[in-house]
Amino acid sequence: MELKEKSFGEGISCIVMNINDNVVTLLRSVKSGEELTTTIEDKIITITAKENVGFGHKLALKKIEKGEIISKYGESIGVATASIEKGEHVHVHNLVGIRGRGDL
Amino acid sequence: MIKIKGYRRPNGKVGIRNHLLLLPTVVCANQVVNRIQQQVPGSVAIPHQHGCSQVGEDKERTHKVLVGMGKNPNVGAVLVVSLGCEVMNAEQIRDEIIAETGKPVIWIDIQDEGGSVNTIKKGTEITKELSQRIQSIPHEDVSLSELIVGVKCGGSDATSGLCSNPVLGRTSDMIIKQGGSIVMGETTEIIGAEHILAKKAVNEHVKNKLYDSISQFEKEIERMGVDMRGGNPSPGNIEGGLSSIEEKSLGCISKAGTAPLQGVVDYASEIPGKGFYFMDSPGNDIECVSGMAAAGIQLVCFTTGRGTPTGNPIVPVIKISGNEIMAKRMADNIDVDTSPVLQGKESIQQAGERILNEIVNIASGQQTKAEILGHQEFSISRIGISL
Numbered sequence: 333m334e335l336k337e338k339s340f341g342e343g344i345s346c347i348v349m350n351i352n353d354n355v356v357t358l359l360r361s362v363k364s365g366e367e368l369t370t371t372i373e374d375k376i377i378t379i380t381a382k383e384n385v386g387f388g389h390k391l392a393l394k395k396i397e398k399g400e401i402i403s404k405y406g407e408s409i410g411v412a413t414a415s416i417e418k419g420e421h422v423h424v425h426n427l428v429g430i431r432g433r434g435d436l
Numbered sequence: 437m438i439k440i441k442g443y444r445r446p447n448g449k450v451g452i453r454n455h456l457l458l459l460p461t462v463v464c465a466n467q468v469v470n471r472i473q474q475q476v477p478g479s480v481a482i483p484h485q486h487g488c489s490q491v492g493e494d495k496e497r498t499h500k501v502l503v504g505m506g507k508n509p510n511v512g513a514v515l516v517v518s519l520g521c522e523v524m525n526a527e528q529i530r531d532e533i534i535a536e537t538g539k540p541v542i543w544i545d546i547q548d549e550g551g552s553v554n555t556i557k558k559g560t561e562i563t564k565e566l567s568q569r570i571q572s573i574p575h576e577d578v579s580l581s582e583l584i585v586g587v588k589c590g591g592s593d594a595t596s597g598l599c600s601n602p603v604l605g606r607t608s609d610m611i612i613k614q615g616g617s618i619v620m621g622e623t624t625e626i627i628g629a630e631h632i633l634a635k636k637a638v639n640e641h642v643k644n645k646l647y648d649s650i651s652q653f654e655k656e657i658e659r660m661g662v663d664m665r666g667g668n669p670s671p672g673n674i675e676g677g678l679s680s681i682e683e684k685s686l687g688c689i690s691k692a693g694t695a696p697l698q699g700v701v702d703y704a705s706e707i708p709g710k711g712f713y714f715m716d717s718p719g720n721d722i723e724c725v726s727g728m729a730a731a732g733i734q735l736v737c738f739t740t741g742r743g744t745p746t747g748n749p750i751v752p753v754i755k756i757s758g759n760e761i762m763a764k765r766m767a768d769n770i771d772v773d774t775s776p777v778l779q780g781k782e783s784i785q786q787a788g789e790r791i792l793n794e795i796v797n798i799a800s801g802q803q804t805k806a807e808i809l810g811h812q813e814f815s816i817s818r819i820g821i822s823l
Contacts, residue, residue, distance in 0.1 A: 409686065431682055434654075
């Protein structure tokens with residue numbers, strides 16, 4: 333959860349908040365096919381965007397199965413409602429929250 | 437020890453503003469209060485929709501907020517204006533503010549005075565006199581440790597959790613190190629992150645109170661039979677990249693820093709000690725900030741990624757962004773832009789120090805963007821029906 337100073341490098345395109353996360357957050361809008369590189373705990377991660385996705389939104393860092401927990405900040409932010417390929421946009425169309433669900 | 441400028445009240449508390457507050461006890465007195473405010477520049481009015489047809493805890497809460505606004509150390513004197521037949525007890529409101537603060541508080545009643553015109557005339561004369569009285573209160577050097585700072589986020593986007601909230605968290609740590617206090621609200625916006633906050637609780641009682649406040653909100657959502665997504669996170673939060681309440685909450689909580697959680701207080705309740713406190717409140721920006729003002733905090737640091745103009749009638753609200761594009765587009769609303777951190781041009785520590793400098797300047801008298809533009813949003817959180 334603690335944000336490390338080194339998390340941010342000049343001109344980086346995306347950020348992984350925790351080593352256990354399966355999503356990456358975009359620091360700028362990206363085009364389909366664009367290759368992005370970032371680091372987490374000195375591990376270099378490369379990912380190819382599968383679609384055009386806007387600033388602040390998330391891409392899958394690896395293949396996420398339907399029903400699998402989606403993690404950011406090293407914590408659950410919900411579950412996948414469909415199978416999500418690496419590099420695909422992860423948002424309200426394929427992620428649901430588990431909490432605050434009076435509809436269930 | 438960092439110094440700021442403040443006004444010491446008869447009860448020893450320190451304000452960073454010297455407001456003359458015009459307080460309607462009921463919606464019916466709003467127009468009279470607004471007219472008086474127009475006659476006496478420098479006075480502030482808090483028109484609201486409540487004060488009648490209320491019972492039980494709901495009535496108590498409105499009473500508590502109105503008294504709390506009067507008690508806030510940023511207020512030097514109060515004019516209470518009632519209609520005369522409402523549920524709120526104006527005399528009690530006046531007496532409680534006087535008893536707990538020793539400030540000058542005067543009460544007038546529209547039915548007693550014989551209508552709007554007479555009340556506006558009398559209220560204007562009283563307000564003019566009160567204004568002269570509070571001018572003589574010295575603006576003196578005080579310690580930053582006198583400050584209780586509210587931390588709030590609103591109109592969040594992905595940059596809130598990545599940048600502006602962690603930076604504000606660093607500032608929160610600095611304020612607590614200086615002997616000041618931090619209050620975080622927004623019970624709905626810790627849903628999904630409460631286990632992290634609970635670990636900071638100083639004892640089991642505080643931990644249980646935190647979990648209880650969340651469970652109350654979740655039960656209400658269950659009763660309504662809805663998914664809270666769409667209400668919170670809001671459509672704007674979702675457009676900004678936040679996909680669930682859990683994601684939003686996990687980004688939210690970093691703004692309080694790393695200090696232990698000393699206690700959980702009810703909406704608009706006074707902060708009982710020093711350090712980091714949580715106030716049970718809705719995530720709604722205006723209701724939360726109003727509850728903080730009524731709890732006696734003197735300043736709010738408010739992060740936003742989508743951009744919001746939020747201010748408060750008696751409490752300066754410093755607007756902090758982590759979104760460079762919005763900070764430029766809405767420059768007239770944003771006081772501090774922390775986006776250089778996201779661009780790798782500044783460290784979290786450096787940006788946190790920039791916010792602290794802004795706090796010192798604002799606390800010492802410099803106006804926030806919201807104050808310059810006259811943003812005075814005020815709204816009381818309700819928990820019952822109108823009868």
